[in-house]
Amino acid sequence: MTIKYVPEPFRIKMVERIKMLTREERIEKIKEAKYNLFNLKAEDVYIDLLTDSGTNAMSDYQWAGIMRGDEAYAGGRSYFNLVENAQEIFGYKYIQPVHQGRAAEKVLFPLMLTEGKIAISNMFFDTTRAHVELAGARAVDCVVKEAGNPSVRAPFKGNMDVERLEKIINEHGKEKVGLIVMTITNNSAGGQPVSVKNIREVSAIAKKYGIPLCIDAARYAENAYFIKQREEEFKNKSIKEIIKEVFSYADAFTMSAKKDAIVNMGGLIGIKESAELYQKIKANTICFEGFTTYGGLSGRELESLAIGLTEGLDENYLRYRIGQIEYLASILDDHGIAYQAPVGGHGLFIDAQAMFPHIPYNEFPGQALAIELYIEAGIRSCDIGSYMLGNDPDTKEQLKSEFEFTRLAIPRRVYTQAHFDIMADALIEIKKRAASVNGYRITWEPPVLRHFQASLEPINK
Numbered sequence: 071m072t073i074k075y076v077p078e079p080f081r082i083k084m085v086e087r088i089k090m091l092t093r094e095e096r097i098e099k100i101k102e103a104k105y106n107l108f109n110l111k112a113e114d115v116y117i118d119l120l121t122d123s124g125t126n127a128m129s130d131y132q133w134a135g136i137m138r139g140d141e142a143y144a145g146g147r148s149y150f151n152l153v154e155n156a157q158e159i160f161g162y163k164y165i166q167p168v169h170q171g172r173a174a175e176k177v178l179f180p181l182m183l184t185e186g187k188i189a190i191s192n193m194f195f196d197t198t199r200a201h202v203e204l205a206g207a208r209a210v211d212c213v214v215k216e217a218g219n220p221s222v223r224a225p226f227k228g229n230m231d232v233e234r235l236e237k238i239i240n241e242h243g244k245e246k247v248g249l250i251v252m253t254i255t256n257n258s259a260g261g262q263p264v265s266v267k268n269i270r271e272v273s274a275i276a277k278k279y280g281i282p283l284c285i286d287a288a289r290y291a292e293n294a295y296f297i298k299q300r301e302e303e304f305k306n307k308s309i310k311e312i313i314k315e316v317f318s319y320a321d322a323f324t325m326s327a328k329k330d331a332i333v334n335m336g337g338l339i340g341i342k343e344s345a346e347l348y349q350k351i352k353a354n355t356i357c358f359e360g361f362t363t364y365g366g367l368s369g370r371e372l373e374s375l376a377i378g379l380t381e382g383l384d385e386n387y388l389r390y391r392i393g394q395i396e397y398l399a400s401i402l403d404d405h406g407i408a409y410q411a412p413v414g415g416h417g418l419f420i421d422a423q424a425m426f427p428h429i430p431y432n433e434f435p436g437q438a439l440a441i442e443l444y445i446e447a448g449i450r451s452c453d454i455g456s457y458m459l460g461n462d463p464d465t466k467e468q469l470k471s472e473f474e475f476t477r478l479a480i481p482r483r484v485y486t487q488a489h490f491d492i493m494a495d496a497l498i499e500i501k502k503r504a505a506s507v508n509g510y511r512i513t514w515e516p517p518v519l520r521h522f523q524a525s526l527e528p529i530n531k
């Protein structure tokens with residue numbers, strides 16, 4: 071049964087026109103884009119669900135903050151506003167702004183990982199995995215088993231498999247494990263949350279073996295909202311209290327602020343207490359990002375980020391945000407369309423393998439569904455499956471992903487109920503003609519992060 075749409079806790083003050091091409095035009099555009107949705111011009115897209123990253127709508131307060139931004143090269147007021155706010159929210163001593171999440175990874179990871187080491191995570195996001203590998207180390211995923219079964223409704227499918235974590239540490243030897251990373255929410259597993267109980271257990275293991283624990287904190291506010299909804303111990307705690315507790319178990323965090331901090335650009339590194347590590351981070355930041363008090367951002371971006379960090383914690387806003395996705399999911403339930411259930415925080419991850427059981431993993435069912443969504447309704451989404459995962463860095467063989475998802479990532483405060491109805495209708499139509507949809511083959515690919523740039527062609531059977 072379709073659930074009620076949670077009304078927006080804001081009203082619209084400024085609008086942006088979008089255009090809608092015809093189906094024939096879209097078929098032409100996606101062919102010209104070599105069947106890679108990253109190659110499309112954004113203006114040829116009607117509803118852009120490629121990512122929730124940096125695609126957010128800022129508030130009137132944030133836009134006002136833009137005007138107040140202090141553009142001093144060193145020691146600007148906006149830097150101090152940001153640092154003080156972040157210190158208060160996360161309870162960490164040291165905060166370093168950077169221009170986005172992968173910049174945080176680039177600055178921090180080489181200080182903890184070297185050739186021959188491994189890093190273990192509940193699941194690495196693709197850039198995070200790439201930065202582990204660029205530092206010479208290997209990335210090992212260790213998510214709970216229920217994450218691999220989209221129809222199993224477990225409350226915390228993003229959790230680390232703690233038994234396996236300890237086994238992996240013992241197999242490799244603790245001195246080989248440079249870092250444990252908790253990704254909250256677990257993006258690649260479907261925006262699935264991680265419980266405080268799980269973070270406590272992982273933290274205890276990290277301490278036992280003397281391995282640093284880092285949080286990949288892109289969607290920490292959505293994760294806190296799920297904890298409040300689903301973990302009995304926290305039902306009467308505020309989002310702020312939950313966040314403090316979550317971060318208290320780790321030593322450091324990297325954050326893409328382009329998500330839950332509701333801005334278009336920005337990132338953070340947090341170090342709980344190590345002055346020595348912070349010193350090294352400052353040195354790397356100056357080399358890669360610019361002076362420490364701007365970290366690759368303009369003063370106005372630092373200011374809107376400082377404000378967004380707080381706005382992202384508002385419970386009414388979080389209820390509306392997760393509610394939008396639950397609304398869409400309830401329509402899909404009525405039509406037997408499978409997705410990673412229950413819904414994740416930042417989007418709906420459609421089970422493309424269930425939609426197209428006839429397309430094998432190495433013909434990329436998730437990418438095939440993303441292409442169909444564009445043709446059907448001008449919706450841009452992306453593959454989170456074998457196409458994104460890529461090849462084994464040692465053998466160069468295509469890896470088989472644990473799942474084949476097409477991700478509908480929802481920008482924050484951007485789309486309305488009618489847009490969600492269009493998404494549902496498009497999926498319902500595609501399901502009707504699913505048996506006639508073919509897979510794809512790659513005709514060109516770069517060596518790393520291939521899905522951003524690769525060219526594909528349909529396999530006509």
Ligand code: F0G
Nearest residue numbers: 121123170171172195197257286288326
């Ligand atoms: N970690 C996670 C969990 C992410 O989802 C992302 C980005 C990053 C790190 C890197 O941050 O883009 O600011 O450099 N995810 C985006 C996405 C791109 O579409 O899911 P970034």
